[in-house]
Ligand SMILES: CSCC[C@H](NC=O)C(=O)O
């Protein structure tokens with residue numbers, strides 16, 4: 102039909118939306134993210150806009166793209182805007198539209214893996230800077246954008262190595278923005294801390310025996326006892342959340358993610374043998390306010406006690422304290438001038454901020470906070486269902502475009518901010 106034809110032509114011309122769709126169409130999901138294509142796409146956008154570009158590689162085939170818009174006073178600490186290149190996997194058959202099609206529905210929803218997490222901010226940073234340059238805005242502080250690999254798998258070959266590098270030190274970052282999460286209401290959400298992830302693996306050992314026997318201290322019995330104790334702990338904290346006394350992200354969470362036991366046979370498992378080993382894995386998240394030592398004692402004494410023939414392993418996925426030993430939290434009061442500037446900029450863009458939160462999950466921001474850099478998690482999505490890591494992840498075009506305007510305000514304010522004393 103003619104109107105359909107017209108729609109297609111409109112979709113194909115170069116616009117903020119088609120550029121966003123272009124980025125979304127690059128398949129950067131684990132375990133084989135196409136980092137090369139993502140970096141080359143972003144780099145060509147940056148060069149067109151007139152930004153300086155530099156590609157770093159802290160691990161083979163895991164590039165990190167760094168963009169720079171020099172400010173008029175390079176002696177002032179800079180602003181860093183961060184976004185990760187990678188995405189989590191998809192189950193394409195469970196999606197309404199193919200997850201790399203970036204299909205836009207008639208009501209403006211753009212469907213793609215990464216549309217919320219976090220390819221939106223990756224492109225919004227660029228679009229905002231493109232607009233500011235078109236308005237002849239001149240930054241005072243230098244503005245950098247980093248596109249880092251491997252956030253979804255812990256950032257060890259990405260942000261962790263980046264913050265430890267000379268290149269990072271040379272940026273002299275004073276304040277940084279990283280990803281946040283969608284807000285279902287009218288207010289923008291902002292995050293001053295993440296929870297720190299631990300992988301907890303507990304193992305139980307015991308006497309093997311005939312499947313018909315009753316005896317004490319089998320590996321399975323001991324593991325199941327632990328699972329029960331951990332489940333009770335989980336419930337007690339979940340009750341606090343359900344009673345409205347704390348947010349989900351303010352308490353420790355511990356969730357079972359795998360169970361491994363039994364003696365494999367060609368048809369499944371041997372059914373008449375009680376196994377001598379059993380194992381369970383948990384995703385544990387520590388809010389910055391929790392005491393990690395107390396949790397370690399609990400694990401050693403209650404969850405996997407040696408007297409029940411149990412062992413455990415805790416794998417801490419990143420820092421839990423900064424270089425001064427302080428919890429990884431960015432201040433969100435007027436003692437932090439960056440906070441005041443940020444908040445003011447949101448207001449000036451016609452937005453309202455919700456009460457600052459701890460993020461339930463984990464981002465690369467923890468590595469920057471570890472260096473003592475004030476960092477806020479922020480993704481300008483209001484009136485949007487929270488679909489990160491979910492099927493049918495989408496973002497509405499109007500929400501995306503408004504986010505660009507919000508960043509124009511935020512970036513120009515942050516870059517123009519000069520401490521009265523400095
Ligand atoms: C082990 S760090 C994992 C980081 C990951 N980030 C986003 O989902 C997360 O699970 O929160």
Ligand SMILES: [Zn+2]
Nearest residue numbers: 185218219280
């Ligand atoms: Zn993310």
Ligand SMILES: [Zn+2]
Nearest residue numbers: 189218253489
């Ligand atoms: Zn994610």
